[in-house]
Amino acid sequence: MKRILTLALVSILSASCLAQQHPGAEAFAAKAEAEYGLDAEQVLQYLQDARFKQSIVDAISRPAEGKPWFEYRPIFITDKRIRGGVEFWRENEALIAQASQKYGVDPQIIVAIIGVETYYGAITGGYRVLDALTTLSFYYPDTGNDRSEFFSKELMNFFVLGGAEGLPLEDVTGSYAGAMGLGQFMPSSYLEYAVDLDEDGRRDLWSSMPDIIGSVANYLHRHGWELNQPVTFPAEKSADANLELVAKRDFRARTPVGEIDAGGFRSEKPVEPDTLAAVAALEEEDGDHYFITFENFYVITRYNRSPLYAMAVYELSEAIRSGFEP
């Protein structure tokens, strides 16, 4: 049986007769029906309603993660964002404690993720997710790193999500990349990791604080968060250090700290030599600074692949914790 999507048929049909379809839309809709059991006609009608947005192409072409650390850090580590985090934690203290305990995730990390993603809900994104994912699926710019396939899968999952959660797909808003709610979940993550912590039968990542906080905690839990374990320590690099130890994109902790130490990166805090870790380099104005990163650092990069992002979340979380527990 085809899954039926809720659809504002009247407004869409009236405009669709003359409207041109996006290139590749027909094949996408056929795949939606064949592989996901969606109704191809309805998918096509949604796509016909979806608008190409040049501003989305422009935004994806210059992500903040392209900056050096010394320019990226001040965007997120500010007194205002730290104070906002302490307030958010106080306002939601029981819920954050509940989610932290249930999912085994340190509370300050849950707060910091929501703080970096949406300023504790103040900025959840003003793009229609339908426009964002359509633009990035069918018109991905030539940046040397074609992610159209990734966004095409997310667009497909957006339609699946609409059926599963009864979302009004034509109205849902999010970031220019299609991330939704206070924790900025992409459709595939929403489907897989969002939880209904307030048990009202819906997973609402916009207005149910239990669902929002629980979902962020569950996401980190499912990616392997280790409670009360370190995220990263600064390291001192020796002159003859083996730079091949420095990770570029994959921060999985898989090298024993003893081996990293022998390779010329010495943790500034004591670590058992058999602890698994990786090495990150972050660019300060006076050159690269080095860090031993643990499994929890890798887990934060499951939220956003950039080591800059992971370090910003970590630093913000520590500052918020200091403010919360003076």
Ligand SMILES: [Ca+2]
């Ligand atoms: Ca709920």
